[in-house]
Amino acid sequence: MGRIKSLKCRECSTEYEPTLKYVCDECFGPLDVIYDYDAINLTKDKLNIRSRNLWRYFELLPILNPLNIIDLTVGFTPLIKCEKLGKILGLNQLYIKNDTLNPTYSFKDRPASVGVSKALELGISSVGCASTGNLAAATSACAAKGGLKCYVFIPSGIERAKIVQASAYGAYVIEVDGDYDDVNRLASQAADLFNLGIVNINLRPYYVEGSKTLAFEIAEQLNWNLPDHIIIPIGSGALLHSMCKGFEELERIGLINEFYTKITGAQPEGCSPVVKAFKNGNEEIIPIEHPDTIAKSLAIGEPGDGLYALRKIKKQNGYAESARDLDILEAIQLLAKTEGIFAEPAGGITIAVLKRLVEQGKISKDEKVVCCVTGSGLKSLEIISTPILKTIKPDIELLAKVIGV
Numbered sequence: 001m002g003r004i005k006s007l008k009c010r011e012c013s014t015e016y017e018p019t020l021k022y023v024c025d026e027c028f029g030p031l032d033v034i035y036d037y038d039a040i041n042l043t044k045d046k047l048n049i050r051s052r053n054l055w056r057y058f059e060l061l062p063i064l065n066p067l068n069i070i071d072l073t074v075g076f077t078p079l080i081k082c083e084k085l086g087k088i089l090g091l092n093q094l095y096i097k098n099d100t101l102n103p104t105y106s107f108k109d110r111p112a113s114v115g116v117s118k119a120l121e122l123g124i125s126s127v128g129c130a131s132t133g134n135l136a137a138a139t140s141a142c143a144a145k146g147g148l149k150c151y152v153f154i155p156s157g158i159e160r161a162k163i164v165q166a167s168a169y170g171a172y173v174i175e176v177d178g179d180y181d182d183v184n185r186l187a188s189q190a191a192d193l194f195n196l197g198i199v200n201i202n203l204r205p206y207y208v209e210g211s212k213t214l215a216f217e218i219a220e221q222l223n224w225n226l227p228d229h230i231i232i233p234i235g236s237g238a239l240l241h242s243m244c245k246g247f248e249e250l251e252r253i254g255l256i257n258e259f260y261t262k263i264t265g266a267q268p269e270g271c272s273p274v275v276k277a278f279k280n281g282n283e284e285i286i287p288i289e290h291p292d293t294i295a296k297s298l299a300i301g302e303p304g305d306g307l308y309a310l311r312k313i314k315k316q317n318g319y320a321e322s323a324r325d326l327d328i329l330e331a332i333q334l335l336a337k338t339e340g341i342f343a344e345p346a347g348g349i350t351i352a353v354l355k356r357l358v359e360q361g362k363i364s365k366d367e368k369v370v371c372c373v374t375g376s377g378l379k380s381l382e383i384i385s386t387p388i389l390k391t392i393k394p395d396i397e398l399l400a401k402v403i404g405v
Contacts, residue, residue: 003039004060004062007031007205010308011314018062020029020122020197027163030305031205033062039253045254046126047220052076053119054213056135060207060249061213073107075213075320077101077324079221079370084338085351089358093368095227096164097218098341099375104137104165105374107214107239108343112138115199116208120146128171130187131200132180132235132297134164134346134375140169140197149194153187163381165264179291190388191348200236208305211239211247212246218370219247219256228367231317231350231357233374234265234274235298237309244312263316265309268293268345269324278313278320285310294325297346297375319362323352332377332384342377345384350363360405 006015011029022031042059044135050056054075055066063069078098081323086094095323099107129139136152142152150171154163155178169174176183182200193200199207208209219226226247229377232240247259267275270293273285288301303309313320323331332348335341343351350371357363377384392398 003036003260004064005034007035008034012074018205020066021125022202030308031283033209033283035060035206035249037249039156040253042253042255043096044224054113054210057213057216059404060209060246060253061215062088062209062399063114063117063121068117068141068384070113070117070120072103072109072145074102074111074113074139076217079218080341082291082339084314087334088334088338089355091369092366093227093359093365094289094354095370096335096339096341097214097370100341100343100347100373100377100387102138103291104134104141105379106134106138107211107372108134109135109141110213111135111207111210111238111242112142112183112199114210115197116141116142116146116148118203118206119148119197122197123244124195125149126151126195127197127199127203128187129199130184131166132182132299132377133158134297136166136171136173137162137169138167143171144169145251151190153183154182159301159380160382161381165379180300181287200238201359201397203336208238208242211242214239215243215246215371220356222368224256225323226256226259227370229262229264229363229369231264231266231354231369231371233295233298233308233346233349234267235300235303235346236301237265237274237298237307239374240265240309241305241312241371244316259316260276261316263313263318264353264357265318265320266349267320267322268295268328268349269322271295271299271301272322273301273303274310274313275320275322277306277310293345294380294385295345295349296380297344298349319357321353321356323349323356325348327352327355329384334358336377341373343373344375344377344380345374347375347377
């Protein structure tokens with residue numbers, strides 16, 4: 001299989017051929033893609049001449065034939081130094097990794113691109129996902145580009161803009177009367193019965209590899225000098241776990257010297273099972289039966305990779321912290337008004353958690369901090385705010401009174 005060595009169980013280390021397989025036969029643990037790292041020759045000079053999208057890291061992604069890549073020009077989003085916001089929060093080196101600028105306006109374009117491309121490579125003609133919204137749009141767009149049928153399963157009550165967006169790409173959108181965990185179970189059954197490539201279920205080992213490209217980009221955009229601290233939102237926990245895997249791989253192939261960065265996970269108070277486990281010193285995740293938060297993208301009561309995210313947080317000496325809905329809304333407005341970045345609640349939560357950690361003395365003013373802003377506020381307009389309009393007649397004197405001149 002060339003540079004892709006195997007699929008390896010996270011729990012018992014049993015290895016399998018890299019086919020359409022996602023759980024271990026021995027212990028039912030999740031599987032990860034393992035590469036022949038000694039055979040990978042990815043250098044800074046090679047990267048300097050490549051296109052600025054996630055496929056620049058092809059050697060560390062699980063597609064064997066470049067002809068199977070479905071390219072929507074995903075990735076290499078800006079890493080922005082935030083002077084104004086940093087000053088307000090008392091930080092000298094604050095950066096935002098702005099993934100609102102991906103093709104469907106969220107980081108989910110990264111794993112969706114890899115997952116749907118792998119489906120194409122495996123000869124699967126129909127794909128889909130279980131989604132709280134962003135993945136629905138990302139998977140639908142990739143499927144449309146690749147000429148594949150797409151079925152997305154969503155829980156009731158998610159933002160209308162996300163449903164409209166997924167539908168626009170031609171997907172069959174199936175709303176399930178239940179929460180995300182109900183949706184996930186139904187999609188899992190559909191994958192087995194109807195031969196669907198559900199990117200975050202039976203294609204999951206390949207799908208999650210796309211998320212680690214955030215780590216690759218952060219390292220490269222900081223000239224291969226890692227930040228002291230990264231704050232990452234937690235829904236399923238896959239993003240945090242995958243980013244850590246990405247940094248570990250960069251260290252393994254010699255592009256960075258050491259992965260020393262503190263990793264912190266951010267969850268809303270109304271759905272924070274990983275945070276509760278961290279603060280209580282537990283080694284297991286207790287599911288949240290009824291998530292209640294405006295951060296719909298993070299309303300996953302039983303996070304599939306929650307335990308693995310928790311382990312990575314502890315290993316990297318980071319924190320798990322939550323934020324109230326009100327704090328998330330205030331953080332969204334603060335980020336927009338200071339840096340011109342409009343985030344959805346799942347993106348704004350990293351700013352809210354950052355503010356809390358600074359107040360608690362857990363982040364010092366001179367630490368180099370990166371917050372991952374993972375989705376655009378345009379997807380959550382009905383949740384975020386009602387704009388205050390000043391309506392006037394087309395009269396210059398009335399306008400002068402409004403402006404105050």
